[in-house]
Amino acid sequence: MTLKILYEDEHLLAVSKPAGLSTQAPPIAGTTLETLVRTHFGGGDPLSAFAGTVHRLDRPVSGIVLWAKTSRDAHLLSRQFEKRTVTKEYWAVVDGQNVPDSGLWEDWLVREDTGLGRVQRCRPGTPRSQHARTRFQLSSRLDASGFVGLKLWPETGRMHQLRVQCGERGWPIVGDQLYGSQQEFEPNAIALHAARISFHHPREAHAMTLEAPVPSSWIERGWKFEVSPQV
Secondary structure (H helix, E strand, O other): OOOOEEOOOOEEEEEOOOOOOOOOOOOOOHHHHHHHHHHHHHHOOOHHHOOOOOOOOOOOOOEEEEEOHOOOHHHHHHHHHOOOOEEEEEEEEEOOOOOOEEEEEEEEEEOOOOOOOEEEEEEEOOOEEEEEEEEEEEEOOOOOOEEEEEEOOOOOOOOOHHHHHHHHHOOEEEHHHHOOOHHHHHHHOOOOOEEEEEEEEEOOOOEEEEEEEOOOHHOOOOOOOOOOOOO
């Protein structure tokens, strides 16, 4: 497996993660995006290189992931995520009816104690709960099956945030059986793609916007999205 590099300089690397590949995992889990990045940084030796993780994507999600090449760069990029100055745009294909043209989702989410790795919506003030906020916009009605394209801008970064918020409203992401989808999709994948990210270069401080093309399986299905104006 080879890296799909979107951007690289002496401070950072942006790659397009395929669905089905874990961003990080224990060594026993085998190949991850992190091992591929470390191998790239280390000239073939993953143990000799630093790879700073500043954000992650769930295993079944595709799209842009940033990596820092030094601990200083990792700190500077991570601060932007902590301060919520990074804008992330996701594209999702959901199975649902009566989806509004646009809006704002605000929820409280908590991880279940079932061992299944699920997150659920809960009442404000629930112990261990976290506030989740996402802006959304209807992109298109993709085909006669009822599938709908959504553009999503999460303003917080909670575990499974977009997956839970779609599923809880009766619009599960296609293929996401953990959150209610009855539709089949690619193995180990759901129809959620991190399409664009906007941030500031960690050292030069100029604004950057990077984009990742949708997977070929989306194109084969005729699922088309248009890049949004800067938001």
